[in-house]
Amino acid sequence: MYEDIIEWIKKDYKNHKLRFVIEVTAWVMSIFCTILMALTVPHPPFMLLYPLFILQCSMLAWAAHSRNSTGIFANYLLIAIIDVVALIRLFMVA
Numbered sequence: 001m002y003e004d005i006i007e008w009i010k011k012d013y014k015n016h017k018l019r020f021v022i023e024v025t026a027w028v029m030s031i032f033c034t035i036l037m038a039l040t041v042p043h044p045p046f047m048l049l050y051p052l053f054i055l056q057c058s059m060l061a062w063a064a065h066s067r068n069s070t071g072i073f074a075n076y077l078l079i080a081i082i083d084v085v086a087l088i089r090l091f092m093v094a
Contacts, residue, residue, distance in 0.1 A: 019063050026059040047094070050087040054080050 013020045033052050037044045061076035 016066065019066050022059050023063045026056040026063070029056040029059075046086075046090055050083050050090065053083045054087065057083065 029052055033049055033056070037049060057076045057080035061073050061080060064072035064076060
């Protein structure tokens with residue numbers, strides 16, 4: 001089983017290196033944001049987090065689009081839009 005996963009990762013990297021790097025980078029950003037949010041509750045640094053959320057969702061939306069994955073593309077695009085609205089609202093009250 002693990003060998004199949006390793007081969008799938010290698011194949012994905014070989015077929016589209018840029019997409020692979022973008023997806024892994026966005027994943028690392030997502031984990032960082034989640035840990036930062038957990039460590040700073042109840043007052044997370046939204047001025048830092050929202051731009052990172054928007055960036056990682058945009059990166060993952062592009063990757064999903066390049067894979068022709070309509071559902072995942074729509075999901076990340078909508079999340080990025082929601083986060084842009086939230087960031088604008090945050091600036092308005094700051």
